[in-house]
Amino acid sequence: MSSIQVTKRTERSLVMLILQHLIKPFGPSLVKPKGTVQARSQRLDATKKTQQRCEIRERRVEQMYMYDMVGKGSQSKKPRAKRIYYFAGGGWQSLPAPQHWALCAEMACKMPEITVSMVSYPLAPHSAAPVAIPELLRWYHTVLREAEAEGERVIFAGDSAGGNVILALTLYALLQDPDARAPAALMAISPSTDLTRSNSDMRIIEKHDPILRIPFVTGSAKAWRGEWDATDPRVSPLYADVSVLAQRDVKVHGISGTYDILGPDAVLFRKKCNEAGVQGEWLECDKQMHCFALTWSYGLSEGKQAKEWMLDVLRRT
Numbered sequence: 001m002s003s004i005q006v007t008k009r010t011e012r013s014l015v016m017l018i019l020q021h022l023i024k025p026f027g028p029s030l031v032k033p034k035g036t037v038q039a040r041s042q043r044l045d046a047t048k049k050t051q052q053r054c055e056i057r058e059r060r061v062e063q064m065y066m067y068d069m070v071g072k073g074s075q076s077k078k079p080r081a082k083r084i085y086y087f088a089g090g091g092w093q094s095l096p097a098p099q100h101w102a103l104c105a106e107m108a109c110k111m112p113e114i115t116v117s118m119v120s121y122p123l124a125p126h127s128a129a130p131v132a133i134p135e136l137l138r139w140y141h142t143v144l145r146e147a148e149a150e151g152e153r154v155i156f157a158g159d160s161a162g163g164n165v166i167l168a169l170t171l172y173a174l175l176q177d178p179d180a181r182a183p184a185a186l187m188a189i190s191p192s193t194d195l196t197r198s199n200s201d202m203r204i205i206e207k208h209d210p211i212l213r214i215p216f217v218t219g220s221a222k223a224w225r226g227e228w229d230a231t232d233p234r235v236s237p238l239y240a241d242v243s244v245l246a247q248r249d250v251k252v253h254g255i256s257g258t259y260d261i262l263g264p265d266a267v268l269f270r271k272k273c274n275e276a277g278v279q280g281e282w283l284e285c286d287k288q289m290h291c292f293a294l295t296w297s298y299g300l301s302e303g304k305q306a307k308e309w310m311l312d313v314l315r316r317t
Contacts, residue, residue: 003246003274003278003280004271004278004279004282005281005282007282007284007309008285009284009285009302012286012287012302015300015301016288019210019300020210020289024211027212028213031211033090033091033094034095035094037093037094037123037124037125038126039126040063040126040135041063041064041120042065042095044096044118044120046101047101047102049101049102049105050069050102050104050105053072053108053109054070054071054072054109055069055071055072061142061143061146062135062138063135064119064135064139066120068116069104069105069117069118071105071108072109074108074109080113080115081151081152082114082115082154083116083147083155084107084115084154084156084157085143085154085155086100086103086104086118086119086157086158086162087119087121087161087162088100089161089163089189090123090161090162091161091220091223091224092123092161092224093124093125093220093224094123096120098297099294099295099297100118102294103294103307104116106296106297106307107311111314111315121162122135124220124223128224128225128226129224129226129228129234129235130226130227131226133168133234136165137172137173141181144180144183154183154184155184155185155187156169156183156185157186157188158187158188158191159188159189159190161220161224163188163191163254164237167237167252168234170182170183170186170245171240171242172234174245174248174250175233175240175241182248182250183250184250184251185250185252185253185280185317186250187253187254187310187314188266189254189255189310190255190260190263190266190290190291190293191237191254191269192217192262192265193236193238193262193268194230194238194239194265195221195222195224195235196230197218199265199268201264202214202217202261202264205258205259205260206261208287209259209261209289210259210289211289211290212260212261212262217262238269242269245273246276246277246279249279251279251317252273252279253282253310253313254266254280254282255282255284255285255293255309255310257285257286257287257288257290257292258284258286259287259288259289260288260289260290267284283306283309285302288302288306293306
């Protein structure tokens with residue numbers, strides 16, 4: 001019996017097909033780092049639409065800014081028993097984009113029993129992994145200690161580079177101390193799992209990937225890892241001993257698409273988790289691009305389906 005349950009979907013709508021062809025020439029500009037990035041965690045401004053949908057509270061833990069979101073009209077005096085900490089992608093060099101805020105707001109509104117917290121984590125080039133990971137490790141231990149005291153069940157979620165951070169950070173913490181507090185689950189959307197960028201399938205998929213190019217993912221990986229080796233598990237979770245996740249019953253969920261050059265490594269990580277007995281659920285969609293799950297806010301059916309699949313898994317976790 002597989003410990004990782006994989007749902008595979010093969011449908012691709014005509015709208016998605018057309019969109020992929022239209023944006024492919026502009027792929028490099030779409031992923032170019034945006035916004036002014038400062039050293040360490042920085043304050044964020046939620047989109048107006050997110051502010052309209054949610055009550056947002058800024059707080060700071062271990063020098064990390066976080067933005068707690070609760071859907072308007074869903075406030076309850078009862079403490080929420082579950083919290084999702086979300087790490088937005090962006091090549092470890094960009095602040096959260098509107099689609100990240102939209103997803104967090106959607107989770108907060110559709111799952112009123114859960115508090116969703118956007119995490120402003122340190123970014124390259126000012127705070128590459130050798131600086132950021134020790135800071136994040138302190139944050140990890142503090143928020144999980146506070147969650148335990150408050151009776152909260154914690155889930156870490158993230159897309160792309162954010163998916164990389166939640167996987168690598170959790171593994172690093174538990175490999176340092178197998179008895180350390182752990183999140184209940186991880187939800188990784190199109191995660192980057194191997195910063196060596198050595199998977200030969202990447203070049204085969206690159207001609208289909210409408211967004212990512214090998215020079216970009218290689219350069220962003222180098223910017224994030226700094227002087228650390230590309231195979232260091234603190235930046236490349238594919239090289240970590242994932243059995244500790246099974247030992248601690250940390251579920252690993254994920255979403256991947258086959259027209260994503262980072263997809264093959266995500267699948268290798270998923271298979272490694274399965275071989276180690278890690279529990280989880282994964283959605284694999286044929287001919288879907290990097291982070292296609294975030295396209296739901298633009299009305300694309302595949303994005304909507306992936307988002308609903310994710311909400312269902314998170315509710316049951």
